Amino acid sequence: MIGIVGAGAFGTALAVALANGGREVRMWARDPAQVRAMQTARQNARALPGVMLPENLAVEAELAAVLGGRALLLAVPTQALGGLLDRWPQIGARQPLVACCKGVDLASLLGPVEMILARRPGAEAAILTGPSFAFDIARGLPTALTLAATGDASALQELLSTPTLRLYRTDDVRGAELGGALKNVIAIAAGVVIGAGLGDSARAALMTRGYAEMVRLAEVLGARAETLAGLSGFGDLVLTCTSSQSRNFRFGVALGRREAFDPAVTVEGVATARAVVRLAAERGVDMPVTAMVDALASGRITLESAEAHLMNRPLKQE
Numbered sequence: 001m002i003g004i005v006g007a008g009a010f011g012t013a014l015a016v017a018l019a020n021g022g023r024e025v026r027m028w029a030r031d032p033a034q035v036r037a038m039q040t041a042r043q044n045a046r047a048l049p050g051v052m053l054p055e056n057l058a059v060e061a062e063l064a065a066v067l068g069g070r071a072l073l074l075a076v077p078t079q080a081l082g083g084l085l086d087r088w089p090q091i092g093a094r095q096p097l098v099a100c101c102k103g104v105d106l107a108s109l110l111g112p113v114e115m116i117l118a119r120r121p122g123a124e125a126a127i128l129t130g131p132s133f134a135f136d137i138a139r140g141l142p143t144a145l146t147l148a149a150t151g152d153a154s155a156l157q158e159l160l161s162t163p164t165l166r167l168y169r170t171d172d173v174r175g176a177e178l179g180g181a182l183k184n185v186i187a188i189a190a191g192v193v194i195g196a197g198l199g200d201s202a203r204a205a206l207m208t209r210g211y212a213e214m215v216r217l218a219e220v221l222g223a224r225a226e227t228l229a230g231l232s233g234f235g236d237l238v239l240t241c242t243s244s245q246s247r248n249f250r251f252g253v254a255l256g257r258r259e260a261f262d263p264a265v266t267v268e269g270v271a272t273a274r275a276v277v278r279l280a281a282e283r284g285v286d287m288p289v290t291a292m293v294d295a296l297a298s299g300r301i302t303l304e305s306a307e308a309h310l311m312n313r314p315l316k317q318e
């Protein structure tokens, strides 16, 4: 059995793909009304409308029902992960814990696996990340992901791979965590550029310079540059900066157009930008694109000054 905590878009998509791949899956949601609705309609109308839940995917109202399996996937937004682990001490080391989220925690400046290990020392912890939209995964479209764990992740890799979900493994947890977190911030910047009508050339420039600062910070924090060049970094950067399926990109487009954006939608890059600005300052790493995203998203700077700031920095070697 594979347990999943969190019935949002990503948790449900993984549940559907794993169940369609022949695994027995149990998914827990915190809202009993949503659980009842999913059990009755065999759909998650809130997060993935139109996708049928296979029979071997059970939707559970009790957390205990999803514990004790071969792995427990934690599919909640990064800013909710610490609270989830604090609220439910039962989520323990009885099975490998797999973070299915992308971000840096604003309260602790830690990544998802670091947050798990800080609260559950000695747990077998991993992160599943990489270029993958929930609807694509749920529809059974071919998807490749990175599974990063400190120990030997071969068994988990086998367990979580299906004919449509292809997992690559790495031991560079820091690199995989940071790639997934930082690309969301750059995707907001890419969205701003498109929303403001600054053009595809400007987007390519921001993606490239954004990638440069992702690698700069990641290396200082102990990650390997090659991990950032992989699925969880470059791969996800390209996907998220170029597709309007991405909520981070769409949030950026709204910012660029000076339009409101639904605050109920999960946009990980906003809090992560704020956290990364602090992390970069602590480590003395220059991250101009991330700093501009944070300043723009929090309303401290106008679009015009953000553009002028990035274009008028001292000329330098690439």
Ligand SMILES: NC(=O)C1=CN([C@@H]2O[C@H](COP(=O)(O)OP(=O)(O)OC[C@H]3O[C@@H](n4cnc5c(N)ncnc54)[C@H](OP(=O)(O)O)[C@@H]3O)[C@@H](O)[C@H]2O)C=CC1
Residues within 6 Å of the ligand: 005, 006, 007, 008, 009, 010, 011, 029, 030, 031, 047, 075, 076, 077, 078, 080, 083, 084, 100, 101, 102, 103, 132, 133, 134, 135, 265, 266, 268
């Ligand atoms: N959507 C996608 O395409 C992809 C998303 N991701 C990542 O997955 C993570 C989750 O995103 P996604 O599923 O899309 O987000 P959603 O907003 O769709 O869902 C978030 C889910 O987390 C639940 N949740 C939030 N806080 C808690 C809590 N404290 N305890 C229990 N459950 C909680 C929510 O429950 P409730 O509805 O009750 O609030 C909801 O079911 C993010 O880090 C995202 O970057 C990664 C790849 C693809």
Ligand SMILES: O=C(CO)COP(=O)(O)O
Residues within 6 Å of the ligand: 102, 130, 131, 132, 133, 184, 187, 236, 239, 240, 245, 246, 247, 248, 249, 266, 267, 268
């Ligand atoms: O991480 C994702 C795709 O890999 C999903 O991106 P958004 O959170 O921007 O929708």
